[in-house]
Ligand SMILES: Cc1cc2nc3c(=O)[nH]c(=O)nc-3n(C[C@H](O)[C@H](O)[C@H](O)COP(=O)(O)OP(=O)(O)OC[C@H]3O[C@@H](n4cnc5c(N)ncnc54)[C@H](O)[C@@H]3O)c2cc1C
Ligand code: SF4
């Protein structure tokens with residue numbers, strides 16, 4: 152690890168100007184991803200600006216029914232929050248499906264969204280990798296890619312985004328509140344992360360110095376009936392092979408409102424808009440759910456060793472929608 | 484660069500004793516405990532947050548201290564496995580591990596014990612896990628397995644670890660007062 156300076160800024164302004172002034176600076180949340188990557192030599196900051204003590208620790212109900220979550224709220228506290236558990240169960244369930252209690256007790260909301268891919272080549276500073284060292288190539292395309300993307304990848308990078316929380320937030324149309332020195336701005340969560348294209352080194356649309364201060368969940372009555380489900384290699388404490396966050400409201404047997412997002416299958420949390428469009432007004436049946444999810448996955452381009460993710464994702468999504476529709480049937 | 488900027492003065496209260504240290508900013512809490520404070524209970528299994536053998540309690544919550552920078556813990560109250568027992572009088576979770584033979588080589592055990600103490604507190608507070616149904620108070624073996632899933636055991640002593648934590652949970656009321 153490289154030697155480094157460490158600062159606890161007085162407030163948001165001081166934090167942002169410290170990072171803006173130092174090209175090698177990074178914000179430190181809980182450090183569960185950044186410190187790991189520093190040990191691996193993947194991240195080599197010379198200044199850490201610790202934002203875990205900034206006044207972003209609250210989960211507040213907003214007039215009109217939404218909720219505003221501070222970026223420094225610990226993952227475990229967000230998962231246990233009564234308001235979030237009742238109004239947006241998909242958020243609580245996504246968090247509890249990720250990492251371990253020890254990690255969730257430390258990890259912050261801001262850091263969770265900006266965690267880097269778990270692609271093995273990215274984490275090995277001795278290997279080529281376009282995301283870590285632009286222009287060196289992508290060994291994963293021919294190599295170990297069982298856990299990598301089937302949607303949205305490019306010939307330059309096939310990594311997946313590992314966050315479970317981000318999948319739930321994508322389904323809910325969450326907004327990310329950012330302070331970058333020129334005043335606050337809001338970015339829809341679905342537009343925070345980028346597809347790799349020919350710039351896989353840029354995970355998100357954020358610029359150096361941009362600080363996430365809050366995440367805002369808009370009011371979504373259907374989110375009361377929402378859920379997160381994740382398939383992984385172990386029963387617990389493993390990253391997603393595939394995951395689904397969904398919310399559903401059925402009226403008179405027809406889909407009235409639906410939200411669907413997929414995780415572990417793409418470089419960003421994947422909002423399944425094609426499936427949602429087909430579902431609105433359709434009968435809430437396993438057959439209709441299957442057709443809609445198949446439509447979403449028709450653009451999948453699996454690699455040699457991850458084609459299993461296509462049926463896995465279909466089964467998972469149909470299962471979650473069936474559960475939310477309160478019916479039996481559908482694949483097991 | 485002024486090398487003083489690369490170190491920080493840190494105050495930690497570890498197992499009830501206050502320590503004032505000047506540390507390289509890169510130090511992890513695991514290395515500080517083991518190398519600077521001679522508290523070798525917390526183990527370095529993976530050093531990457533993947534095994535739980537470094538689990539300690541920071542301000543009452545269990546954490547993997549291999550991924551925590553010590554400088555970020557300035558002012559914190561830390562309890563390691565050494566701080567759970569009171570001389571020869573063991574913490575009830577430790578007693579339960581002994582009674583149930585919940586280990587083989589013992590390498591993961593300090594982390595398992597600290598994690599169990601944290602888990603029982605989280606359950607008592609009504610914090611949910613991935614297998615908690617509704618708002619029922621969490622209990623039972625499935626809950627324990629899920630909540631202890633951040634602690635790997637290379638010897639696979641899992642069945643007895645679950646039983647030990649279960650025993651300790653049943654006795655939670657009587658020892659709750661003592662738990663830091
Ligand atoms: C063994 C292991 C298993 C895991 N399993 C899962 C899993 O199954 N699912 C899952 O979703 N996650 C998993 N994780 C990842 C974990 O959720 C993340 O490490 C954690 O959420 C990151 O949060 P943090 O606060 O520690 O971030 P940090 O490590 O502090 O920061 C991460 C990045 O975000 C930046 N950053 C932090 N805060 C801000 C801010 N407010 N504004 C701007 N930038 C910021 C940092 O500069 C850094 O680049 C796992 C991690 C480990 C080690
Ligand atoms: S998939 Fe992306 S992160 Fe993995 S090796 Fe290729 S370029 Fe690097």
Ligand code: FES
Pocket residue numbers: 526527528529530531532533534535536537538547548549550
């Ligand atoms: S040594 Fe910290 S989790 Fe393995």
Ligand code: FES
Pocket residue numbers: 585586587588589590591592635636637638639640
């Ligand atoms: S007892 Fe040997 S690793 Fe758990």
